[in-house]
Every structure is written in C-alpha cells, then in structure tokens.
Amino acid sequence: MLVQISGKGVLRSVFFVFVDRSPPFTRIKENLNLLNALLQNDIVRNRCRWGVLAGMCRVRQVSIVIDQGENHMNIKLLFGAIASFGMITLSSLPAFARDAVLSTRFADSTVNLRSTPSATALVRGFGVRGDRVRLLDQRVGTNRNRWYYVQTYRSGIEGWVDGTYIQPINGAGMGGPREPVTVNASDRRFLVNDYEVRIYTRNGETRLNAFNRRTNRTELRGEPVSVRRSSDGVTYTGRNAVFFLNNNGERTLSIY
Structure with a gap:
C-alpha cells in the first residue's frame, strides 16, 4: 500500500510497506481495516487531511511495527525526497493461482x-x-x-x-509459479503484477526496462541502476525506478 505525503516546505513521499506473512487472502480484509484505523489514529491527530491514497500533513513517526502473533504485519514509514508526485508502487503478491x-x-x-x-x-x-x-x-x-x-x-x-x-502442470493457463525467465547471467526478466521487468548489462552498466503488459507500453527503457545487495535481497535503484528482489521470492517495483 502506498500513501503520498507532502511535508511543509519539502516535497516528500511516505511509503507504507505492508507485509502480511499470513496465508494469502485469509486476513487481507482484517489487515486493511487495521491499517486504516492506524492511519486515522496516528496521522490524523497530526492535523493530516487523510484520503484513501494521499494526505497532507507532518509525519513525526519514522517507523511503526505491529506484531500480532502469527499475523506479523509490519508497517514502516520510509522517507525520501522525490522530485515528482507521479509514483507507482507495485508489490508482487506472487501472482500465481x-x-x-x-x-x-x-x-x-x-x-x-x-x-x-x-x-x-x-x-x-x-x-x-x-x-x-x-x-x-x-x-x-x-x-x-x-x-x-x-x-x-x-x-x-x-x-x-x-x-x-x-x-x-504444463499447459495453457496452467503450470508452475512465475519464476524469473533467465536468458543469461546478465539478462533476467521478472513479472511484477502487470509489469515485466528486465535487468541487463550494457557496456558494463546495469540497466532496467519496465514493460506494462496491460497497456502494451514500455514505460522505462535502458534506465541505469545501481545494485545493492543486502541480507534481505537485491535492490536496483535508478533515477526513475526502484526494483527490489526479496530472497523470499517477493518483488517490488516503484516507478516515479
């Protein structure tokens, strides 16, 4: 889930990174209700004009972590100076079924x-x-x-x-989960919701393409990205996009 907030005098974006470790679809409604209550209680009191996707307010909190036993819902506020409001954040619920x-x-x-x-x-x-x-x-x-x-x-x-x-089961509309399509060590493709992300190397530089399969349009082509590896996974950061590959198989693409 993404919430954009403009701090007074400085344009900032705030991400609510929502990680539900429970089985899929079984607690989504409860988690969203709880998240909404949290936002209402903790942000509106700071005189925020809360909306479904955006608000204008000062946010004092830097990190909020909620642990509900086996439900483990983590919500973090991450701050970054962003030059544009036009941000898209896509978190891959492993889109199998x-x-x-x-x-x-x-x-x-x-x-x-x-x-x-x-x-x-x-x-x-x-x-x-x-x-x-x-x-x-x-x-x-x-x-x-x-x-x-x-x-x-x-x-x-x-x-x-x-x-x-x-x-x-191999066949039309069936098969195993969507794994990355590996062409070679320097050319990999990943599915993230409606997007196909390509990570490749050209002239010794790592680059990223983002193709929107729903609109049949390439939104990013040849975006130079830096590569940072951590204990959680690999992050590819460019001027207009951030792509994160979690070690647990989850993928997150942010375009702005």
Whole structure:
C-alpha cells in the first residue's frame, strides 16, 4: 500500500510497506481495516487531511511495527525526497493461482498440508499422490526449500507443502509459479503484477526496462541502476525506478 505525503516546505513521499506473512487472502480484509484505523489514529491527530491514497500533513513517526502473533504485519514509514508526485508502487503478491499435482516417491504415500512452511508445523490435512492443487503462494521454508501454499480440489483444505512434493502442470493457463525467465547471467526478466521487468548489462552498466503488459507500453527503457545487495535481497535503484528482489521470492517495483 502506498500513501503520498507532502511535508511543509519539502516535497516528500511516505511509503507504507505492508507485509502480511499470513496465508494469502485469509486476513487481507482484517489487515486493511487495521491499517486504516492506524492511519486515522496516528496521522490524523497530526492535523493530516487523510484520503484513501494521499494526505497532507507532518509525519513525526519514522517507523511503526505491529506484531500480532502469527499475523506479523509490519508497517514502516520510509522517507525520501522525490522530485515528482507521479509514483507507482507495485508489490508482487506472487501472482500465481495456478495448478499443480502432488507428487510422492511411493504411490501409497501422503503429503501433509501444514499451517506454516515448516516440517514441524501443525498438520491441517493431507493429500495423496496425483491430487490436483491450486498454488496460491510461495515462500522459503525453515529447511531452506521453497514451499507452496496450496488448496486441494478434492477436499478444499489449504496448507503449506514442501516444493519437493509439487509437480507443475504444463499447459495453457496452467503450470508452475512465475519464476524469473533467465536468458543469461546478465539478462533476467521478472513479472511484477502487470509489469515485466528486465535487468541487463550494457557496456558494463546495469540497466532496467519496465514493460506494462496491460497497456502494451514500455514505460522505462535502458534506465541505469545501481545494485545493492543486502541480507534481505537485491535492490536496483535508478533515477526513475526502484526494483527490489526479496530472497523470499517477493518483488517490488516503484516507478516515479
């Protein structure tokens, strides 16, 4: 979620970076209601004219972190001097909703669906070899494997499954989750909502293209970017864009 704020005398942008670590779609409404209440209580009191997407006010808070047990909703206020109001922030909810089947080594084996991406987490249910499932989310688990949050067609049960037991279905409109399309080490493509982002190297310089698949238009072409690696992932920063690749598979593109 993005909120833009102009500080008195200095143009600034404020991002509310909303990270919901709970299973997808199950708590979105509650989280948005809580976020709205937080904004109303903590920003309006600073004489902010609050709107759905923007407000004019002074913001004293630098960071607000809310921990609701397993819900873990983090909200951070990040400040930066921005030369334009025209900012777009896109956070990739791994946009899958694609099909796969459960796969096991032995025909009579079952696959546990767990409450969190961990082999020791509570078992919500199980599936059997060949069960068709819907992939809803992905995350790196405690064992460093990629886990998928799935819903079974047979019983409707939802839970986390180690990627070892997931076999994508190839076909029109189906298949595994959207992974980066790697052309070579210096040319990579990523899907972030309606955008296809290309990171490549030209004349020894890292550059970024951003193609809007919805409007069929390239919004950024050959944008020079700096590359910063951290324990969380890799950030590509240019004059008109910031692209972040989180180690957990999430991707965020900001264009301004």
